[in-house]
Amino acid sequence: MNIAANLIRYNIVNRLRNRKISRIFSYALTANIFTTTARSNNKNQDNQTTKMEFDKEKLKERLTPLQYHVTQEAGTERPFTGKYNKFHEKGTYVCVVCQQDLFHSDTKYDSGCGWPAFNDVLEQGKVKLLRDASLGVVRTEVRCSKCDAHLGHVFGDGPPPTKKRYCINSASIEFIEPGTTT
Numbered sequence: 001m002n003i004a005a006n007l008i009r010y011n012i013v014n015r016l017r018n019r020k021i022s023r024i025f026s027y028a029l030t031a032n033i034f035t036t037t038a039r040s041n042n043k044n045q046d047n048q049t050t051k052m053e054f055d056k057e058k059l060k061e062r063l064t065p066l067q068y069h070v071t072q073e074a075g076t077e078r079p080f081t082g083k084y085n086k087f088h089e090k091g092t093y094v095c096v097v098c099q100q101d102l103f104h105s106d107t108k109y110d111s112g113c114g115w116p117a118f119n120d121v122l123e124q125g126k127v128k129l130l131r132d133a134s135l136g137v138v139r140t141e142v143r144c145s146k147c148d149a150h151l152g153h154v155f156g157d158g159p160p161p162t163k164k165r166y167c168i169n170s171a172s173i174e175f176i177e178p179g180t181t182t
């Protein structure tokens with residue numbers, strides 16, 4: 001009797017346990033699907049709101065070959081050759097692709113590195129920073145937050161107060177005099 005009763009109890013407990021496990025399993029599966037969906041939705045929304053797309057062929061017509069190479073192919077202009085390397089006029093620097101204002105002359109300084117150097121961006125959020133492990137060293141790439149154009153790199157050896165050196169290609173930016181509308 002005891003054996004029979006134990007067998008019945010074992011079967012019932014086992015069935016309940018299996019049901020519970022399968023419920024947990026199906027919940028986990030569903031939750032996983034929901035999470036994935038939510039993530040992909042967010043990604044799509046981010047892309048729609050932040051990324052400004054440009055037709056590559058039209059950009060090639062509008063930009064110089066160097067401007068295109070630097071901004072679209074993450075190229076680098078040769079040091080000491082950029083038009084803003086030794087340029088110290090008062091004004092704003094905008095993205096050459098989408099015209100978003102990025103830097104101000106107040107934060108520009110002569111770092112001696114051969115490219116225009118800025119101590120800070122005009123506003124946080126105007127640029128996005130990405131890890132760049134090309135050339136065998138880890139650097140922080142700077143891109144325009146609005147159109148994704150490559151601008152240059154940022155280093156931690158700049159002067160106070162930020163101690164940052166935004167090393168930016170002249171080919172990625174355009175100088176705008178105060179009072180000029182873009």
Ligand SMILES: [Zn+2]
Pocket residue numbers: 095096097098099100144145146147148149
């Ligand atoms: Zn831009």
